Amino acid sequence: MVKRMSRSLVAVALLATMLPACQREQPGQATAPVQHPAAGDLPGEAVDVVLEDTIETDPRFIIGISYPQPARQYPGLAAELKRYSDAARGELMEAVADMGPDAAPAPYDLSLSYTMVVETPRIVAVAGDGSSYTGGAHGNPLVARFVWLPERDELLRPEELIPSAQGWAIVSDHVAEQLQAALSQRVDADDLDPAERAQVVRSAGKMIEEGTRPDPDNFRQFEPVLAPDGRIQSLRFVFPPYQVGPYADGVQEVEVPASVLLPHVAPGYRGLFAPP
Known part of the structure:
Protein backbone atom coordinates (compact mmCIF):
# COMPACT_ATOMS: atom_id res chain seq x y z
CA MET A 1 0.00 0.00 0.00
CA VAL A 2 1.33 3.42 -0.91
CA LYS A 3 0.42 6.66 0.80
CA ARG A 4 1.40 10.17 -0.25
CA MET A 5 1.30 13.34 1.76
CA SER A 6 2.10 16.95 0.78
CA ARG A 7 4.49 18.89 3.02
CA SER A 8 3.25 21.88 4.98
CA LEU A 9 5.86 24.61 5.28
CA VAL A 10 5.76 25.70 8.90
CA ALA A 11 5.58 29.43 9.72
CA VAL A 12 5.13 31.35 12.91
CA ALA A 13 1.51 30.38 13.42
CA LEU A 14 2.36 26.68 13.41
CA LEU A 15 4.99 27.10 16.09
CA ALA A 16 2.29 27.95 18.58
CA THR A 17 0.45 24.71 17.80
CA MET A 18 3.50 22.47 17.89
CA LEU A 19 4.33 22.57 21.55
CA PRO A 20 1.59 20.37 22.97
CA ALA A 21 2.96 16.97 22.09
CA CYS A 22 0.27 15.21 20.13
CA GLN A 23 -0.15 11.44 19.92
CA ARG A 24 -1.39 9.57 16.87
CA GLU A 25 -3.77 6.72 17.46
CA GLN A 26 -2.89 5.10 14.18
CA PRO A 27 0.55 4.86 12.55
CA GLY A 28 0.91 7.98 10.47
CA GLN A 29 0.31 9.38 7.13
CA ALA A 30 3.00 11.23 7.49
CA THR A 31 15.80 11.39 4.79
CA ALA A 32 16.20 13.88 6.47
CA PRO A 33 19.62 15.34 5.63
CA VAL A 34 20.48 14.40 9.21
CA GLN A 35 21.34 10.72 9.56
CA HIS A 36 20.80 8.47 12.56
CA PRO A 37 24.06 7.75 14.40
CA ALA A 38 25.77 4.48 13.64
CA ALA A 39 25.33 1.53 15.95
CA GLY A 40 27.42 1.91 19.06
CA ASP A 41 27.53 5.73 18.89
CA LEU A 42 24.90 6.30 21.56
CA PRO A 43 26.51 8.35 24.32
CA GLY A 44 27.02 6.66 27.68
CA GLU A 45 25.41 9.64 29.39
CA ALA A 46 22.10 9.06 27.55
CA VAL A 47 20.36 8.67 30.90
CA ASP A 48 20.97 12.39 31.54
CA VAL A 49 19.27 13.57 28.32
CA VAL A 50 16.34 15.89 28.96
CA LEU A 51 13.78 16.49 26.21
CA GLU A 52 12.45 20.02 26.44
CA ASP A 53 10.04 21.64 24.01
CA THR A 54 11.71 24.69 22.50
CA ILE A 55 10.79 27.96 20.87
CA GLU A 56 13.61 30.30 19.86
CA THR A 57 12.96 33.59 18.09
CA ASP A 58 15.46 35.99 16.62
CA PRO A 59 15.31 38.58 13.82
CA ARG A 60 17.20 36.06 11.69
CA PHE A 61 15.49 32.77 12.59
CA ILE A 62 12.63 30.98 14.33
CA ILE A 63 12.98 27.50 15.84
CA GLY A 64 10.21 25.31 17.24
CA ILE A 65 10.80 21.74 18.47
CA SER A 66 8.32 19.60 20.40
CA TYR A 67 8.56 16.12 21.92
CA PRO A 68 5.86 13.67 23.06
CA GLN A 69 5.75 13.17 26.80
CA PRO A 70 5.92 9.31 26.68
CA ALA A 71 9.28 9.37 24.86
CA ARG A 72 10.92 10.87 27.92
CA GLN A 73 10.71 7.58 29.85
CA TYR A 74 13.09 5.80 27.43
CA PRO A 75 16.55 7.35 27.98
CA GLY A 76 18.16 5.77 24.94
CA LEU A 77 15.33 6.84 22.67
CA ALA A 78 15.37 10.31 24.18
CA ALA A 79 19.08 10.55 23.33
CA GLU A 80 18.36 9.61 19.70
CA LEU A 81 15.65 12.26 19.39
CA LYS A 82 17.81 14.92 21.01
CA ARG A 83 20.74 14.08 18.76
CA TYR A 84 18.59 14.38 15.65
CA SER A 85 17.15 17.71 16.83
CA ASP A 86 20.58 19.09 17.72
CA ALA A 87 21.94 18.14 14.30
CA ALA A 88 19.01 19.81 12.52
CA ARG A 89 19.40 22.93 14.65
CA GLY A 90 23.15 22.95 14.02
CA GLU A 91 22.63 22.92 10.26
CA LEU A 92 20.18 25.81 10.51
CA MET A 93 22.55 27.84 12.68
CA GLU A 94 25.38 27.29 10.20
CA ALA A 95 23.17 28.82 7.52
CA VAL A 96 22.31 31.71 9.85
CA ALA A 97 26.01 32.34 10.50
CA ASP A 98 26.64 32.44 6.74
CA MET A 99 24.07 35.23 6.33
CA GLY A 100 26.63 37.78 7.50
CA PRO A 101 26.04 40.91 9.58
CA ASP A 102 24.60 42.95 6.72
CA ALA A 103 22.03 40.40 5.54
CA ALA A 104 18.40 41.44 5.56
CA PRO A 105 16.20 39.63 8.13
CA ALA A 106 14.97 36.38 6.59
CA PRO A 107 13.92 34.82 8.89
CA TYR A 108 15.11 31.30 8.47
CA ASP A 109 13.10 28.70 10.35
CA LEU A 110 13.23 25.19 11.76
CA SER A 111 10.08 23.34 12.76
CA LEU A 112 10.29 19.79 14.09
CA SER A 113 7.56 17.87 15.88
CA TYR A 114 7.83 14.33 17.23
CA THR A 115 4.75 12.14 17.73
CA MET A 116 4.23 8.67 19.16
CA VAL A 117 3.34 6.11 16.49
CA VAL A 118 3.43 2.94 18.60
CA GLU A 119 3.97 2.28 22.29
CA THR A 120 3.88 -1.28 23.63
CA PRO A 121 6.15 -3.08 26.12
CA ARG A 122 8.17 -4.50 23.23
CA ILE A 123 8.03 -1.80 20.56
CA VAL A 124 8.02 1.99 20.72
CA ALA A 125 8.01 4.09 17.55
CA VAL A 126 8.31 7.85 17.17
CA ALA A 127 7.86 9.93 14.02
CA GLY A 128 9.73 13.17 13.50
CA ASP A 129 8.35 15.51 10.84
CA GLY A 130 9.06 19.10 10.00
CA SER A 131 11.06 21.40 7.76
CA SER A 132 14.08 23.66 7.76
CA TYR A 133 14.07 26.80 5.63
CA THR A 134 17.33 28.50 4.75
CA GLY A 135 16.31 30.27 1.57
CA GLY A 136 15.00 29.26 -1.81
CA ALA A 137 11.54 28.35 -3.06
CA HIS A 138 10.68 26.07 -0.17
CA GLY A 139 12.04 24.45 2.96
CA ASN A 140 14.01 21.26 3.31
CA PRO A 141 11.70 18.52 4.63
CA LEU A 142 12.74 16.69 7.77
CA VAL A 143 11.46 13.12 7.92
CA ALA A 144 12.76 10.67 10.51
CA ARG A 145 11.47 7.52 12.17
CA PHE A 146 12.77 5.90 15.37
CA VAL A 147 11.80 2.35 16.38
CA TRP A 148 12.92 1.57 19.92
CA LEU A 149 12.95 -1.89 21.51
CA PRO A 150 12.62 -1.36 25.29
CA GLU A 151 13.38 -4.96 26.22
CA ARG A 152 16.65 -4.79 24.30
CA ASP A 153 17.30 -1.12 25.03
CA GLU A 154 18.23 -0.46 21.42
CA LEU A 155 17.18 1.28 18.25
CA LEU A 156 15.99 -1.07 15.52
CA ARG A 157 18.24 -0.38 12.55
CA PRO A 158 17.56 -1.65 9.03
CA GLU A 159 20.99 -3.18 8.48
Missing part, protein backbone atom coordinates in the same frame (compact mmCIF):
# COMPACT_ATOMS: atom_id res chain seq x y z
CA GLU A 160 20.57 -5.26 11.64
CA LEU A 161 16.94 -6.15 10.98
CA ILE A 162 17.70 -7.49 7.50
CA PRO A 163 21.42 -8.35 7.31
CA SER A 164 21.57 -9.86 3.80
CA ALA A 165 21.87 -8.26 0.38
CA GLN A 166 19.32 -10.76 -0.92
CA GLY A 167 16.79 -9.57 1.64
CA TRP A 168 17.19 -5.95 0.61
CA ALA A 169 16.85 -6.93 -3.05
CA ILE A 170 13.43 -8.45 -2.23
CA VAL A 171 12.34 -5.41 -0.24
CA SER A 172 13.62 -3.08 -2.97
CA ASP A 173 11.66 -4.89 -5.68
CA HIS A 174 8.46 -4.87 -3.63
CA VAL A 175 8.68 -1.18 -2.77
CA ALA A 176 9.66 -0.09 -6.27
CA GLU A 177 6.74 -2.00 -7.76
CA GLN A 178 4.28 -0.27 -5.41
CA LEU A 179 5.74 3.17 -6.10
CA GLN A 180 5.64 2.61 -9.86
CA ALA A 181 1.98 1.61 -9.64
CA ALA A 182 1.17 4.72 -7.61
CA LEU A 183 3.08 6.86 -10.11
CA SER A 184 1.04 5.47 -13.02
CA GLN A 185 -2.21 6.22 -11.18
CA ARG A 186 -1.16 9.82 -10.50
CA VAL A 187 -0.06 10.40 -14.07
CA ASP A 188 -3.27 8.91 -15.44
CA ALA A 189 -5.31 11.21 -13.19
CA ASP A 190 -3.47 14.25 -14.60
CA ASP A 191 -4.69 13.41 -18.13
CA LEU A 192 -1.44 14.41 -19.84
CA ASP A 193 -0.80 14.12 -23.54
CA PRO A 194 1.18 10.97 -24.47
CA ALA A 195 4.53 12.70 -24.96
CA GLU A 196 4.34 14.59 -21.66
CA ARG A 197 3.12 11.48 -19.86
CA ALA A 198 6.08 9.47 -21.13
CA GLN A 199 8.50 12.17 -19.99
CA VAL A 200 6.99 12.36 -16.49
CA VAL A 201 6.99 8.58 -16.10
CA ARG A 202 10.57 8.33 -17.30
CA SER A 203 11.84 11.09 -14.99
CA ALA A 204 9.94 9.96 -11.88
CA GLY A 205 10.67 6.31 -12.65
CA LYS A 206 14.40 7.03 -12.58
CA MET A 207 14.02 8.63 -9.15
CA ILE A 208 12.18 5.54 -7.90
CA GLU A 209 14.88 3.27 -9.29
CA GLU A 210 17.67 5.24 -7.63
CA GLY A 211 15.84 5.86 -4.35
CA THR A 212 14.95 2.20 -3.81
CA ARG A 213 18.26 0.56 -4.64
CA PRO A 214 18.81 -2.46 -2.35
CA ASP A 215 20.80 -0.58 0.25
CA PRO A 216 19.58 -0.35 3.87
CA ASP A 217 20.38 3.38 3.86
CA ASN A 218 17.53 3.87 1.38
CA PHE A 219 15.12 2.24 3.85
CA ARG A 220 16.29 3.84 7.08
CA GLN A 221 12.98 5.57 7.78
CA PHE A 222 10.28 3.06 8.72
CA GLU A 223 7.57 2.51 11.29
CA PRO A 224 5.81 -0.69 12.41
CA VAL A 225 2.16 -1.45 11.73
CA LEU A 226 0.93 -3.79 14.45
CA ALA A 227 -1.40 -6.78 14.31
CA PRO A 228 -4.09 -7.10 17.04
CA ASP A 229 -1.70 -9.23 19.12
CA GLY A 230 0.88 -6.43 19.21
CA ARG A 231 3.31 -8.02 16.80
CA ILE A 232 4.39 -6.38 13.55
CA GLN A 233 2.17 -7.23 10.60
CA SER A 234 4.02 -4.90 8.20
CA LEU A 235 6.64 -2.18 8.05
CA ARG A 236 5.74 1.18 6.58
CA PHE A 237 8.77 2.60 4.78
CA VAL A 238 8.72 6.38 4.55
CA PHE A 239 10.43 8.33 1.75
CA PRO A 240 10.94 12.09 1.93
CA PRO A 241 10.51 14.34 -1.10
CA TYR A 242 13.25 13.96 -3.71
CA GLN A 243 14.15 10.38 -2.75
CA VAL A 244 11.57 8.57 -4.92
CA GLY A 245 9.79 11.49 -6.56
CA PRO A 246 9.81 15.25 -7.07
CA TYR A 247 9.14 17.68 -4.26
CA ALA A 248 5.53 18.14 -5.39
CA ASP A 249 4.80 14.46 -4.71
CA GLY A 250 5.49 15.00 -1.01
CA VAL A 251 6.27 12.22 1.46
CA GLN A 252 5.55 8.76 0.05
CA GLU A 253 4.97 5.61 2.09
CA VAL A 254 4.92 1.93 1.18
CA GLU A 255 3.87 -0.94 3.46
CA VAL A 256 5.76 -4.21 3.15
CA PRO A 257 3.97 -7.15 4.80
CA ALA A 258 5.59 -9.51 7.26
CA SER A 259 5.20 -12.35 4.76
CA VAL A 260 7.71 -10.58 2.49
CA LEU A 261 10.05 -9.53 5.29
CA LEU A 262 10.23 -12.55 7.59
CA PRO A 263 12.32 -14.90 5.43
CA HIS A 264 15.06 -12.27 5.50
CA VAL A 265 14.75 -10.91 9.05
CA ALA A 266 17.64 -11.71 11.40
CA PRO A 267 16.71 -14.55 13.79
CA GLY A 268 16.92 -12.34 16.87
CA TYR A 269 14.14 -10.08 15.61
CA ARG A 270 11.72 -12.62 14.12
CA GLY A 271 9.72 -12.85 17.34
CA LEU A 272 8.64 -9.22 16.85
CA PHE A 273 6.68 -10.15 13.73
CA ALA A 274 3.27 -11.74 13.33
CA PRO A 275 3.40 -15.04 11.44
CA PRO A 276 2.33 -14.84 7.77
Whole structure:
Protein backbone atom coordinates (compact mmCIF):
# COMPACT_ATOMS: atom_id res chain seq x y z
CA MET A 1 0.00 0.00 0.00
CA VAL A 2 1.33 3.42 -0.91
CA LYS A 3 0.42 6.66 0.80
CA ARG A 4 1.40 10.17 -0.25
CA MET A 5 1.30 13.34 1.76
CA SER A 6 2.10 16.95 0.78
CA ARG A 7 4.49 18.89 3.02
CA SER A 8 3.25 21.88 4.98
CA LEU A 9 5.86 24.61 5.28
CA VAL A 10 5.76 25.70 8.90
CA ALA A 11 5.58 29.43 9.72
CA VAL A 12 5.13 31.35 12.91
CA ALA A 13 1.51 30.38 13.42
CA LEU A 14 2.36 26.68 13.41
CA LEU A 15 4.99 27.10 16.09
CA ALA A 16 2.29 27.95 18.58
CA THR A 17 0.45 24.71 17.80
CA MET A 18 3.50 22.47 17.89
CA LEU A 19 4.33 22.57 21.55
CA PRO A 20 1.59 20.37 22.97
CA ALA A 21 2.96 16.97 22.09
CA CYS A 22 0.27 15.21 20.13
CA GLN A 23 -0.15 11.44 19.92
CA ARG A 24 -1.39 9.57 16.87
CA GLU A 25 -3.77 6.72 17.46
CA GLN A 26 -2.89 5.10 14.18
CA PRO A 27 0.55 4.86 12.55
CA GLY A 28 0.91 7.98 10.47
CA GLN A 29 0.31 9.38 7.13
CA ALA A 30 3.00 11.23 7.49
CA THR A 31 15.80 11.39 4.79
CA ALA A 32 16.20 13.88 6.47
CA PRO A 33 19.62 15.34 5.63
CA VAL A 34 20.48 14.40 9.21
CA GLN A 35 21.34 10.72 9.56
CA HIS A 36 20.80 8.47 12.56
CA PRO A 37 24.06 7.75 14.40
CA ALA A 38 25.77 4.48 13.64
CA ALA A 39 25.33 1.53 15.95
CA GLY A 40 27.42 1.91 19.06
CA ASP A 41 27.53 5.73 18.89
CA LEU A 42 24.90 6.30 21.56
CA PRO A 43 26.51 8.35 24.32
CA GLY A 44 27.02 6.66 27.68
CA GLU A 45 25.41 9.64 29.39
CA ALA A 46 22.10 9.06 27.55
CA VAL A 47 20.36 8.67 30.90
CA ASP A 48 20.97 12.39 31.54
CA VAL A 49 19.27 13.57 28.32
CA VAL A 50 16.34 15.89 28.96
CA LEU A 51 13.78 16.49 26.21
CA GLU A 52 12.45 20.02 26.44
CA ASP A 53 10.04 21.64 24.01
CA THR A 54 11.71 24.69 22.50
CA ILE A 55 10.79 27.96 20.87
CA GLU A 56 13.61 30.30 19.86
CA THR A 57 12.96 33.59 18.09
CA ASP A 58 15.46 35.99 16.62
CA PRO A 59 15.31 38.58 13.82
CA ARG A 60 17.20 36.06 11.69
CA PHE A 61 15.49 32.77 12.59
CA ILE A 62 12.63 30.98 14.33
CA ILE A 63 12.98 27.50 15.84
CA GLY A 64 10.21 25.31 17.24
CA ILE A 65 10.80 21.74 18.47
CA SER A 66 8.32 19.60 20.40
CA TYR A 67 8.56 16.12 21.92
CA PRO A 68 5.86 13.67 23.06
CA GLN A 69 5.75 13.17 26.80
CA PRO A 70 5.92 9.31 26.68
CA ALA A 71 9.28 9.37 24.86
CA ARG A 72 10.92 10.87 27.92
CA GLN A 73 10.71 7.58 29.85
CA TYR A 74 13.09 5.80 27.43
CA PRO A 75 16.55 7.35 27.98
CA GLY A 76 18.16 5.77 24.94
CA LEU A 77 15.33 6.84 22.67
CA ALA A 78 15.37 10.31 24.18
CA ALA A 79 19.08 10.55 23.33
CA GLU A 80 18.36 9.61 19.70
CA LEU A 81 15.65 12.26 19.39
CA LYS A 82 17.81 14.92 21.01
CA ARG A 83 20.74 14.08 18.76
CA TYR A 84 18.59 14.38 15.65
CA SER A 85 17.15 17.71 16.83
CA ASP A 86 20.58 19.09 17.72
CA ALA A 87 21.94 18.14 14.30
CA ALA A 88 19.01 19.81 12.52
CA ARG A 89 19.40 22.93 14.65
CA GLY A 90 23.15 22.95 14.02
CA GLU A 91 22.63 22.92 10.26
CA LEU A 92 20.18 25.81 10.51
CA MET A 93 22.55 27.84 12.68
CA GLU A 94 25.38 27.29 10.20
CA ALA A 95 23.17 28.82 7.52
CA VAL A 96 22.31 31.71 9.85
CA ALA A 97 26.01 32.34 10.50
CA ASP A 98 26.64 32.44 6.74
CA MET A 99 24.07 35.23 6.33
CA GLY A 100 26.63 37.78 7.50
CA PRO A 101 26.04 40.91 9.58
CA ASP A 102 24.60 42.95 6.72
CA ALA A 103 22.03 40.40 5.54
CA ALA A 104 18.40 41.44 5.56
CA PRO A 105 16.20 39.63 8.13
CA ALA A 106 14.97 36.38 6.59
CA PRO A 107 13.92 34.82 8.89
CA TYR A 108 15.11 31.30 8.47
CA ASP A 109 13.10 28.70 10.35
CA LEU A 110 13.23 25.19 11.76
CA SER A 111 10.08 23.34 12.76
CA LEU A 112 10.29 19.79 14.09
CA SER A 113 7.56 17.87 15.88
CA TYR A 114 7.83 14.33 17.23
CA THR A 115 4.75 12.14 17.73
CA MET A 116 4.23 8.67 19.16
CA VAL A 117 3.34 6.11 16.49
CA VAL A 118 3.43 2.94 18.60
CA GLU A 119 3.97 2.28 22.29
CA THR A 120 3.88 -1.28 23.63
CA PRO A 121 6.15 -3.08 26.12
CA ARG A 122 8.17 -4.50 23.23
CA ILE A 123 8.03 -1.80 20.56
CA VAL A 124 8.02 1.99 20.72
CA ALA A 125 8.01 4.09 17.55
CA VAL A 126 8.31 7.85 17.17
CA ALA A 127 7.86 9.93 14.02
CA GLY A 128 9.73 13.17 13.50
CA ASP A 129 8.35 15.51 10.84
CA GLY A 130 9.06 19.10 10.00
CA SER A 131 11.06 21.40 7.76
CA SER A 132 14.08 23.66 7.76
CA TYR A 133 14.07 26.80 5.63
CA THR A 134 17.33 28.50 4.75
CA GLY A 135 16.31 30.27 1.57
CA GLY A 136 15.00 29.26 -1.81
CA ALA A 137 11.54 28.35 -3.06
CA HIS A 138 10.68 26.07 -0.17
CA GLY A 139 12.04 24.45 2.96
CA ASN A 140 14.01 21.26 3.31
CA PRO A 141 11.70 18.52 4.63
CA LEU A 142 12.74 16.69 7.77
CA VAL A 143 11.46 13.12 7.92
CA ALA A 144 12.76 10.67 10.51
CA ARG A 145 11.47 7.52 12.17
CA PHE A 146 12.77 5.90 15.37
CA VAL A 147 11.80 2.35 16.38
CA TRP A 148 12.92 1.57 19.92
CA LEU A 149 12.95 -1.89 21.51
CA PRO A 150 12.62 -1.36 25.29
CA GLU A 151 13.38 -4.96 26.22
CA ARG A 152 16.65 -4.79 24.30
CA ASP A 153 17.30 -1.12 25.03
CA GLU A 154 18.23 -0.46 21.42
CA LEU A 155 17.18 1.28 18.25
CA LEU A 156 15.99 -1.07 15.52
CA ARG A 157 18.24 -0.38 12.55
CA PRO A 158 17.56 -1.65 9.03
CA GLU A 159 20.99 -3.18 8.48
CA GLU A 160 20.57 -5.26 11.64
CA LEU A 161 16.94 -6.15 10.98
CA ILE A 162 17.70 -7.49 7.50
CA PRO A 163 21.42 -8.35 7.31
CA SER A 164 21.57 -9.86 3.80
CA ALA A 165 21.87 -8.26 0.38
CA GLN A 166 19.32 -10.76 -0.92
CA GLY A 167 16.79 -9.57 1.64
CA TRP A 168 17.19 -5.95 0.61
CA ALA A 169 16.85 -6.93 -3.05
CA ILE A 170 13.43 -8.45 -2.23
CA VAL A 171 12.34 -5.41 -0.24
CA SER A 172 13.62 -3.08 -2.97
CA ASP A 173 11.66 -4.89 -5.68
CA HIS A 174 8.46 -4.87 -3.63
CA VAL A 175 8.68 -1.18 -2.77
CA ALA A 176 9.66 -0.09 -6.27
CA GLU A 177 6.74 -2.00 -7.76
CA GLN A 178 4.28 -0.27 -5.41
CA LEU A 179 5.74 3.17 -6.10
CA GLN A 180 5.64 2.61 -9.86
CA ALA A 181 1.98 1.61 -9.64
CA ALA A 182 1.17 4.72 -7.61
CA LEU A 183 3.08 6.86 -10.11
CA SER A 184 1.04 5.47 -13.02
CA GLN A 185 -2.21 6.22 -11.18
CA ARG A 186 -1.16 9.82 -10.50
CA VAL A 187 -0.06 10.40 -14.07
CA ASP A 188 -3.27 8.91 -15.44
CA ALA A 189 -5.31 11.21 -13.19
CA ASP A 190 -3.47 14.25 -14.60
CA ASP A 191 -4.69 13.41 -18.13
CA LEU A 192 -1.44 14.41 -19.84
CA ASP A 193 -0.80 14.12 -23.54
CA PRO A 194 1.18 10.97 -24.47
CA ALA A 195 4.53 12.70 -24.96
CA GLU A 196 4.34 14.59 -21.66
CA ARG A 197 3.12 11.48 -19.86
CA ALA A 198 6.08 9.47 -21.13
CA GLN A 199 8.50 12.17 -19.99
CA VAL A 200 6.99 12.36 -16.49
CA VAL A 201 6.99 8.58 -16.10
CA ARG A 202 10.57 8.33 -17.30
CA SER A 203 11.84 11.09 -14.99
CA ALA A 204 9.94 9.96 -11.88
CA GLY A 205 10.67 6.31 -12.65
CA LYS A 206 14.40 7.03 -12.58
CA MET A 207 14.02 8.63 -9.15
CA ILE A 208 12.18 5.54 -7.90
CA GLU A 209 14.88 3.27 -9.29
CA GLU A 210 17.67 5.24 -7.63
CA GLY A 211 15.84 5.86 -4.35
CA THR A 212 14.95 2.20 -3.81
CA ARG A 213 18.26 0.56 -4.64
CA PRO A 214 18.81 -2.46 -2.35
CA ASP A 215 20.80 -0.58 0.25
CA PRO A 216 19.58 -0.35 3.87
CA ASP A 217 20.38 3.38 3.86
CA ASN A 218 17.53 3.87 1.38
CA PHE A 219 15.12 2.24 3.85
CA ARG A 220 16.29 3.84 7.08
CA GLN A 221 12.98 5.57 7.78
CA PHE A 222 10.28 3.06 8.72
CA GLU A 223 7.57 2.51 11.29
CA PRO A 224 5.81 -0.69 12.41
CA VAL A 225 2.16 -1.45 11.73
CA LEU A 226 0.93 -3.79 14.45
CA ALA A 227 -1.40 -6.78 14.31
CA PRO A 228 -4.09 -7.10 17.04
CA ASP A 229 -1.70 -9.23 19.12
CA GLY A 230 0.88 -6.43 19.21
CA ARG A 231 3.31 -8.02 16.80
CA ILE A 232 4.39 -6.38 13.55
CA GLN A 233 2.17 -7.23 10.60
CA SER A 234 4.02 -4.90 8.20
CA LEU A 235 6.64 -2.18 8.05
CA ARG A 236 5.74 1.18 6.58
CA PHE A 237 8.77 2.60 4.78
CA VAL A 238 8.72 6.38 4.55
CA PHE A 239 10.43 8.33 1.75
CA PRO A 240 10.94 12.09 1.93
CA PRO A 241 10.51 14.34 -1.10
CA TYR A 242 13.25 13.96 -3.71
CA GLN A 243 14.15 10.38 -2.75
CA VAL A 244 11.57 8.57 -4.92
CA GLY A 245 9.79 11.49 -6.56
CA PRO A 246 9.81 15.25 -7.07
CA TYR A 247 9.14 17.68 -4.26
CA ALA A 248 5.53 18.14 -5.39
CA ASP A 249 4.80 14.46 -4.71
CA GLY A 250 5.49 15.00 -1.01
CA VAL A 251 6.27 12.22 1.46
CA GLN A 252 5.55 8.76 0.05
CA GLU A 253 4.97 5.61 2.09
CA VAL A 254 4.92 1.93 1.18
CA GLU A 255 3.87 -0.94 3.46
CA VAL A 256 5.76 -4.21 3.15
CA PRO A 257 3.97 -7.15 4.80
CA ALA A 258 5.59 -9.51 7.26
CA SER A 259 5.20 -12.35 4.76
CA VAL A 260 7.71 -10.58 2.49
CA LEU A 261 10.05 -9.53 5.29
CA LEU A 262 10.23 -12.55 7.59
CA PRO A 263 12.32 -14.90 5.43
CA HIS A 264 15.06 -12.27 5.50
CA VAL A 265 14.75 -10.91 9.05
CA ALA A 266 17.64 -11.71 11.40
CA PRO A 267 16.71 -14.55 13.79
CA GLY A 268 16.92 -12.34 16.87
CA TYR A 269 14.14 -10.08 15.61
CA ARG A 270 11.72 -12.62 14.12
CA GLY A 271 9.72 -12.85 17.34
CA LEU A 272 8.64 -9.22 16.85
CA PHE A 273 6.68 -10.15 13.73
CA ALA A 274 3.27 -11.74 13.33
CA PRO A 275 3.40 -15.04 11.44
CA PRO A 276 2.33 -14.84 7.77
